[in-house]
Amino acid sequence: MNVIGKIFVFAVFVMSLVFMSFAVAIYSSHVNWEQEVNRKPEDVRGAQQPGLKYQKEQWEKERLKLDQQIADLARKVAESESSRDQMIAKLQTALELKAGELTDLRKSKEDREKTQREAIEKLQDAEANLKRAAEEVDALRKQVQAQQVAVDGKVNDAAKLMGELNAVQAQLAIVTERKAELEQQVARARDLLRKNGLNPQSDPAGAAVTDGRVIQVAGRSIEVDIGSDQGIRMGVEIDLFRGAEYLGKAQVNSVTRNASVATLIPEYTKRPVQPNDRATTRLRK
Numbered sequence: 001m002n003v004i005g006k007i008f009v010f011a012v013f014v015m016s017l018v019f020m021s022f023a024v025a026i027y028s029s030h031v032n033w034e035q036e037v038n039r040k041p042e043d044v045r046g047a048q049q050p051g052l053k054y055q056k057e058q059w060e061k062e063r064l065k066l067d068q069q070i071a072d073l074a075r076k077v078a079e080s081e082s083s084r085d086q087m088i089a090k091l092q093t094a095l096e097l098k099a100g101e102l103t104d105l106r107k108s109k110e111d112r113e114k115t116q117r118e119a120i121e122k123l124q125d126a127e128a129n130l131k132r133a134a135e136e137v138d139a140l141r142k143q144v145q146a147q148q149v150a151v152d153g154k155v156n157d158a159a160k161l162m163g164e165l166n167a168v169q170a171q172l173a174i175v176t177e178r179k180a181e182l183e184q185q186v187a188r189a190r191d192l193l194r195k196n197g198l199n200p201q202s203d204p205a206g207a208a209v210t211d212g213r214v215i216q217v218a219g220r221s222i223e224v225d226i227g228s229d230q231g232i233r234m235g236v237e238i239d240l241f242r243g244a245e246y247l248g249k250a251q252v253n254s255v256t257r258n259a260s261v262a263t264l265i266p267e268y269t270k271r272p273v274q275p276n277d278r279a280t281t282r283l284r285k
Contacts, residue, residue: 062254066261069253073220073263083177094166101162105155112148119144214240214277220264222250224279227258232281238262241278247271250279 039051049055123137130137212226222240226232232255240247248269250262264273 212279238281
């Protein structure tokens with residue numbers, strides 16, 4: 001065999017190795033897409049994920065859950081607006097009643113003034129014929145005027161006291177309603193803490209601080225970049241800051257490994273929340 005033949009034999013050997021490497025690479029990168037789609041959760045091994053079919057079902061369940069939460073929030077907003085309208089109607093009714101009372105008082109005052117003027121005119125007409133009774137008439141006139149001033153003062157004092165009483169009663173009704181709402185919120189918060197294995201009486205000073213950032217904002221819902229891997233659980237409350245400025249508080253209602261979705265708590269909201277705002281919470285060690 002000459003040199004050229006040896007070269008061809010070597011070249012054929014090298015090409016065989018190259019084609020064999022290609023075949024091994026293609027086989028190793030092959031993906032069974034049917035298995036990837038239909039893999040059941042109980043068949044997951046190692047870093048595998050459930051099949052796309054089961055992932056889609058899980059996403060649908062989470063979407064339905066979020067839709068239900070949105071519906072509940074909308075119902076609560078409607079109830080709050082209804083309560084507000086009822087309170088406004090009550091206040092308007094009270095104002096109308098007070099306006100009617102004020103009108104009656106003014107009319108009564110005008111009637112008394114008219115009567116007083118008529119009496120004075122009669123006294124003036126009889127003054128020429130009753131000179132001897134002039135001093136007695138003057139004394140009676142002064143007494144009438146003093147009594148009129150006293151009556152007007154009593155009426156004004158009564159109206160002022162009635163206004164103060166109504167204002168206090170309205171404030172008491174608002175405070176009582178607010179107290180009941182706060183007690184319900186505290187009860188729900190305690191139940192939620194117990195469901196998540198937390199003691200409502202525990203000292204938060206023994207908790208670890210977890211920091212993150214706001215990813216996106218949609219209405220009263222926000223998404224933060226801390227999740228179950230950082231110890232976040234359902235019902236945890238998150239404080240929101242922009243620099244050193246306190247923005248408000250939100251409650252977690254959906255958790256994944258590296259992210260959470262929370263709902264802003266209206267009574268704690270100070271400023272609008274924006275992406276990249278700091279989110280922090282205390283978790284039990």
